[in-house]
Amino acid sequence: GAGVSQSPSNKVTEKGKDVELRCDPISGHTALYWYRQSLGQGLEFLIYFQGNSAPDKSGLPSDRFSAERTGGSVSTLTIQRTQQEDSAVYLCASSLVFVQALKTSSYEQYFGPGTRLTVT
Amino acid sequence: LAKTTQPISMDSYEGQEVNITCSHNNIATNDYITWYQQFPSQGPRFIIQGYKTKVTNEVASLFIPADRKSSTLSLPRVSLSDTAVYYCLVGDPNNAGNMLTFGGGTRLMVKP
Numbered sequence: 001g002a003g004v005s006q007s008p009s010n011k012v013t014e015k016g017k018d019v020e021l022r023c024d025p026i027s028g029h030t031a032l033y034w035y036r037q038s039l040g041q042g043l044e045f046l047i048y049f050q051g052n053s054a055p056d057k058s059g060l061p062s063d064r065f066s067a068e069r070t071g072g073s074v075s076t077l078t079i080q081r082t083q084q085e086d087s088a089v090y091l092c093a094s095s096l097v098f099v100q101a102l103k104t105s106s107y108e109q110y111f112g113p114g115t116r117l118t119v120t
Numbered sequence: 121l122a123k124t125t126q127p128i129s130m131d132s133y134e135g136q137e138v139n140i141t142c143s144h145n146n147i148a149t150n151d152y153i154t155w156y157q158q159f160p161s162q163g164p165r166f167i168i169q170g171y172k173t174k175v176t177n178e179v180a181s182l183f184i185p186a187d188r189k190s191s192t193l194s195l196p197r198v199s200l201s202d203t204a205v206y207y208c209l210v211g212d213p214n215n216a217g218n219m220l221t222f223g224g225g226t227r228l229m230v231k232p
Contacts, residue, residue: 004163035222041224042205042207042222042223042224042225043164043207043222045221045222091163091164093163093164108154108166108169109156109164109166110166111162111163111164111165112163113162113163114161114162114163
């Protein structure tokens with residue numbers, strides 16, 4: 001079956017513009033995660049969804065960042081008034097919740113290929 | 121969330137066994153230990169997960185001592201294609217928001 005997909009794969013935008021990043025999780029995965037990874041760095045957690053709900057938004061770097069998920073499926077991460085420090089690869093992942101994962105004897109996040117955002 | 125500590129980097133040679141140890145002194149009773157692998161320009165990929173003792177799959181083994189305050193990922197007979205960053209995560213998989221802290225990872229370089 002299809003894995004996690006993200007679009008666009010690359011985005012170049014001018015400072016001050018808004019951008020919208022999209023994530024299509026694996027069908028049936030109720031949990032969805034957004035991370036950011038700067039060049040040569042580890043992953044920085046941004047936000048996660050359990051269904052359509054995001055219990056904790058404290059990982060978002062500033063109020064210019066927002067995310068939503070509708071229908072328990074597709075999620076969008078929006079960055080308003082982009083700044084050069086927003087340049088990074090934005091990764092999305094999805095997973096079953098553990099009780100669902102018991103059938104496969106493991107719990108894991110499946111990552112998409114990422115969106116490389118460059119703010120000029 | 122349990123904090124993890126890993127070596128920043130390791131070097132090895134083809135055909136050798138590589139062991140990467142992760143420290144997680146404040147691991148909680150419900151926490152599991154999970155390892156991911158990340159190649160350049162790709163998202164991380166699940167390698168192995170365990171709770172206690174030893175877990176083995178077709179890719180790696182995971183050794184967890186009785187006190188669970190550390191874990192060791194063992195990669196048998198590495199090849200050049202195993203050059204990647206390896207991340208250790210600790211968290212309660214019953215809570216989707218509890219498996220989020222990837223840390224800096226260990227950058228493994230396999231040389232010919």
